[in-house]
Structure formats: structure tokens, C-alpha cells
Amino acid sequence: MTELRIQADPRPLILVTVGTDHHPFDRLIDWIDAYAEQHPGIRVLVQHGATRAPSIAEGIAFLEREWLDSAMRRATAVVTHGGPATITEVRRHGRLPISVARDPELGEHVDDHQLRFVARLDEAGMIRSCASSQQLWATLDKALKQPDDFVLGETEGERPDVVRRAGSLIDLLVTAERGPVDRPLPPPAEHTEMPDVTVVVPTRDRPELLRRTLRAIAVQDYPGRIVTLVVYDHDEPDHSLAEDGGDRPVRVVTNTHSPGLAGARNTGVLAAETDLVAFCDDDDTWLPSKLRRQVEVLLAEPETEIVCCGIRVAYEATEADRILERTTITFADLLRSRLTELHPSTFVIRRDAMVHGCGTVSEEIPGSYGEDYELLLRLARRAAIRNVPEVGVRVLWHPRSHFTGRWQTISTALRWLLTEYPEFRLVRAGYARVAGQIAFAEAAAGRRRAALAWAAATLRARPREPRAYLALAVACGVSPNAVLRALHLRGKGV
Structure with missing residues (x-):
């Protein structure tokens, strides 16, 4: 009957829902009753839960x-x-x-997480926040006069909802002062049989570095079988690398997906015949115990879908260890920081989590820049990422890196990331980080006006974000290569 009354009543409907929390929310009921009294031609229906029922508006404790x-x-x-x-x-x-x-100061909740969460969403344009009765009444008046302003566009209605994804940020908003929640890794354990692992190695025009990478994979102290798939992208394959038989076979294939790193990774993932897949770039080398320790975590935790580890960054004559002491990383953590320690050459992933779960590496990202980070974001939405806080990979930074000098590609890809993940707008530090990277890339590309605009956006989000100041320095004539070299010598990047 309620369903029929809702559909049949010709009057404009204002629906109010206070949820099921046991704390009273009399303040909102009073505001709504006052509005209903002044607008007798409007139907106001309140789902009031444990709060007292309205005296003027229609009230029902719970709606099916x-x-x-x-x-x-x-x-x-x-x-x-x-x-x-x-x-x-x-x-x-x-x-x-x-x-x-x-x-919470009015006894309406146990803490202030709703106040902070609503403020973030309002700033991002995802809701209309009202902090007073006058503000609420004015907003309702506007909704009745301009209802189209309160209807989401067709695109927003069809895509996965932004706020559903942003809901995972509530833990960040509530526990920011307490710091991130972490949990220990399972202790190393003896396993009579270790699963087969496929290692996907995309490559292009780096034969000497590639052979070094393959040697490091072959000497892993992992007791199981390791199948290496060398995926040639934009390059003639070297079939002499192929090795058959034994517990360390190497196969050579050609990228059959879109040109670039993302397509090459996907070619390998989809060709893999094992439950576990690992990534390794063709200029990086694994330390001997890297794979064994990560697979032990996956065996002990069936709910875990990806395990990473620390890296040793090598640049010119310097080396710097980058170890993330955290063992548990969430989606909210990744929005706040890229966490460079989670390098793609450290990834060991359950293949099913990609192929039948969050999807393979995105081939829509311009130039495949940041495809590893975007994959981490999608995996972290499904389950927490686990990390072994030990160096497992030596990562080489050098002038022949694929994205060296490709500033317009970098800027375009990062802007794509902000569009695809509006949740960044809820985390000022995360948004400022990406916006600062865009500002730096635009400055390095010689697009001074765009660089200044993005630097300003960065500083509005987070005045202390150093990338904005680096971008301004480059826009004023400082060499971007000099800035990058100074950072790389310290094991850091933009």
C-alpha cells in the first residue's frame, strides 16, 4: 500500500531518511517539521528510525x-x-x-566522522551539505524550483557510483589521527609443495638488461616451478632466449594487445596457465628470496590477492633502499600516497583477481603511464594489499627509462587518472600530489600557462605540497632534468 501511495500521490515529494542509528536526531526532525508546516502543498515523508516521529510531516520508523x-x-x-x-x-x-x-556534541553520534565525511563530499560537489535549518530550507526551496539541479546526469547514474567507491574512505576519515591500521604477516612456514608461478617480463630494445633480469629470475630460491613469459612490444622477438623443460622454462611471445606496457602485461597475464602471476620489468632484478616470501603470504592468506615488497633504487653510482614498513595497504592509503615502494616489479598477484575480478591492466591510460598504480587502486578496492617490508627487487633508474622526457604523455595520463578517480578530490594530499605532478610535467614540456594553473590548483588543495614549488621553479627556467637528478640521487622522484 505504501508503494501505491508513493507512486499515486501527485504532490512533490521530499523524502527524509535518518538511517537506523540508535542515537536520536531530533534536530533534523524539528527542521523538517517546520518546513512541512510552511509548505502544506508538499508531501514530506520521514523515515525516522530510532528518533521520535515527526508531528507534522508523515513519519514511518523503517521502510522496507x-x-x-x-x-x-x-x-x-x-x-x-x-x-x-x-x-x-x-x-x-x-x-x-x-x-x-x-x-556528536549534540548526542547525535559517537564521533565526528559524519561531519568530516559530509564536508569532504560537499567540497567535491557530490552532495549538498546543510549545517543549519535556514540552509536546509533554502536548499529544499531550490530543489522544488529547480529539480533538475538535484538529479544526477545520465553518465553518473550509469557508471559505478563515485560515492560507493568513496565510502571506503570513511576509515581514513575516522582513524586519521590514530594512524593506519596494520596487521602482521604470517610467519614463514614450510610447504611441501609450492604452486607454479608465471613471471611476465615486457621488453623493448634492452637485450643486455633483459638477460640480466632473466638470470635473476632463474636463480630464485623458490622451490616451485617458475615460467617466464618474455613479451616483446614494438620489437623483434629474440627466440634464442626460449628455454624448454625443467623448473625454469622461458617462453618468448609478441604483444597481441594494444602497443605499450599495459598491452604487453596483459598479453602475458592472459597467456599464463598458472594461478599466480608476477611482474618484472626488463631493467630490474629480483633478489634470490623475493618470490618465496611473497608466495608464502598468499598461501597463508587465501583472501589476499596481491603481495608486494621493498625495492633498492639504483641511480648512477648511488643506491637507496625504499622499504615500506607497513604490511597492509588500503584503497584510501593509495589515494593519499603513491607509495613508490609498491613497484610493479614487486607484484605477485592471483591471476583470477584480475581476469575474473577487477580486470586486467588498463589499456585506456594514455601511453600506459601509471598503469601499475591504477591497477593497485582497483585491486585495493577489492581487498587490502599486503607488503613484505624487505628489499626484494633492485630497480634501475636510468636515462633509457621508457617515460624519460615524455612530459605530455605523463600529463595526459595523470589528468585521465583524476577524471577516472574523482575520489582524489576527497583526499587533499592525494589530489595535490597528482596535480603537482601534472604541473611539473606541463612546466617541463614548456607549457608555462598550464603549469601555473595546475600549480595554483595544487597549492589550493595543499599549500605545503613541494611538487607545486618544483613546478614553479621549472616554469621559471630551472632545468627539469637537474631537478630529477637531484631527486633520483636520493632515491626519490616527482
């Missing part, structure tokens, strides 16, 4: 899922508390949420 869905689709405006799940549902039904966050 199908009725709530129908009301959201029918409503001209939907008012919510600041809970991520409720906001997600409203956006999923194509409505821009009007949110009033619960305030």
Missing part, C-alpha cells in the same frame, strides 16, 4: 527496501544524515543527496 527505493526514485529531493551507505543509495537512484551530518 523496495519501498525506500521507490520513494528515492519518486522524490524531488532526498534529505539524508551523513552516513556513507545512505548517501550511496541516494546517488545510486540518481538523486543528489541533501545531507545533514550528525553532530
Whole structure:
């Protein structure tokens, strides 16, 4: 009957939902009652949960899922508390949420995470936040006069909802002061049988470095079988590298996907016949125990889909260890920081997590720049990334690196990343980091006006972001290569 009343009533509908939290939210009920009294021609329906029922608006403690869905689709405006799940549902039904966050100082919640979460979403344009009765009433008036402004566009309704993805940030917002949650790795254990692993090695015009990489894979102290797939991209394959038989076979194949690093990786992943797949770039070398320790973690934790490890950065005559002491990394952590220690040559992944899970390496990223980071973001949405805090790979930084000097490709790819992951707007440090990288790339490419615009955007998000100042220095004539060399000598990059 409620379903029929919702659909049949011709009056504009304002739906208010306060969720199921046991804390009272009388403040919002009072604001809504006052609005309903002044607008008798508007139907105001309140799902009030454990809070007292409204005296003027219609009230129902709990709405069954199908009725709530129908009301959201029918409503001209939907008012919510600041809970991520409720906001997600409203956006999923194509409505821009009007949110009033619960305030712990008024006894409406246990902490202030709703206040901070709603503030971030409002800043990102994902909701309309109201902190006073006057602000709420004015927003409702606008929704009734200009309802199209509170309906999400067709593109937003069809793609995976931004707020559903952003909901994973709630842990970051709540626990920021306490620091990230970590958990220890399982202790090393003896296994009578270790699974086969396929190592995908994309390569292009680096035969000497490639042979060194293959030798390091062959001498792993891993007791299981390691199949190496050398994927040639934009290069004539060297079939003399192929080795048959034994527990360290090498196969040589040609990239059958889109040209570039992403297509080459996918060629190898899809050709693999093992449950576990590892990546190694053709200019990097594995340390002997690298693979064994990571696979031990995967065997002990069936829910884990990817394990990384630390790196040793080699540049000119210097070497610097980059070890992430964390053992557990979340999606929110990766939005906040790239965590360079999680290098693609350290990845050991369950193949099924990519092929039948989050998808293979993105071939849409311009020039394949940052494809490893984007893959980490998608994997981290599914399950936490695990990391062995030990150096397992020697990573070579050198002038023949594929992206050296490709500043326009780098800028375009990073702008693609910000478009594809609007959640960056919820994490100022993460947004500033990427925007600062774009500013630096634009400056290095000689596009001074674009560099200044991106540097300004960086500083608005985070005034202390050093990449903005590096970009400004390059825009004023400092050599980008000199800046990069100074950073690389310290084992760092832009």
C-alpha cells in the first residue's frame, strides 16, 4: 500500500531518511517539521528510525527496501544524515543527496566522522551539505524550483557510483589521527609443495638488461616451478632466449594487445596457465628470496590477492633502499600516497583477481603511464594489499627509462587518472600530489600557462605540497632534468 501511495500521490515529494542509528536526531526532525508546516502543498515523508516521529510531516520508523527505493526514485529531493551507505543509495537512484551530518556534541553520534565525511563530499560537489535549518530550507526551496539541479546526469547514474567507491574512505576519515591500521604477516612456514608461478617480463630494445633480469629470475630460491613469459612490444622477438623443460622454462611471445606496457602485461597475464602471476620489468632484478616470501603470504592468506615488497633504487653510482614498513595497504592509503615502494616489479598477484575480478591492466591510460598504480587502486578496492617490508627487487633508474622526457604523455595520463578517480578530490594530499605532478610535467614540456594553473590548483588543495614549488621553479627556467637528478640521487622522484 505504501508503494501505491508513493507512486499515486501527485504532490512533490521530499523524502527524509535518518538511517537506523540508535542515537536520536531530533534536530533534523524539528527542521523538517517546520518546513512541512510552511509548505502544506508538499508531501514530506520521514523515515525516522530510532528518533521520535515527526508531528507534522508523515513519519514511518523503517521502510522496507523496495519501498525506500521507490520513494528515492519518486522524490524531488532526498534529505539524508551523513552516513556513507545512505548517501550511496541516494546517488545510486540518481538523486543528489541533501545531507545533514550528525553532530556528536549534540548526542547525535559517537564521533565526528559524519561531519568530516559530509564536508569532504560537499567540497567535491557530490552532495549538498546543510549545517543549519535556514540552509536546509533554502536548499529544499531550490530543489522544488529547480529539480533538475538535484538529479544526477545520465553518465553518473550509469557508471559505478563515485560515492560507493568513496565510502571506503570513511576509515581514513575516522582513524586519521590514530594512524593506519596494520596487521602482521604470517610467519614463514614450510610447504611441501609450492604452486607454479608465471613471471611476465615486457621488453623493448634492452637485450643486455633483459638477460640480466632473466638470470635473476632463474636463480630464485623458490622451490616451485617458475615460467617466464618474455613479451616483446614494438620489437623483434629474440627466440634464442626460449628455454624448454625443467623448473625454469622461458617462453618468448609478441604483444597481441594494444602497443605499450599495459598491452604487453596483459598479453602475458592472459597467456599464463598458472594461478599466480608476477611482474618484472626488463631493467630490474629480483633478489634470490623475493618470490618465496611473497608466495608464502598468499598461501597463508587465501583472501589476499596481491603481495608486494621493498625495492633498492639504483641511480648512477648511488643506491637507496625504499622499504615500506607497513604490511597492509588500503584503497584510501593509495589515494593519499603513491607509495613508490609498491613497484610493479614487486607484484605477485592471483591471476583470477584480475581476469575474473577487477580486470586486467588498463589499456585506456594514455601511453600506459601509471598503469601499475591504477591497477593497485582497483585491486585495493577489492581487498587490502599486503607488503613484505624487505628489499626484494633492485630497480634501475636510468636515462633509457621508457617515460624519460615524455612530459605530455605523463600529463595526459595523470589528468585521465583524476577524471577516472574523482575520489582524489576527497583526499587533499592525494589530489595535490597528482596535480603537482601534472604541473611539473606541463612546466617541463614548456607549457608555462598550464603549469601555473595546475600549480595554483595544487597549492589550493595543499599549500605545503613541494611538487607545486618544483613546478614553479621549472616554469621559471630551472632545468627539469637537474631537478630529477637531484631527486633520483636520493632515491626519490616527482
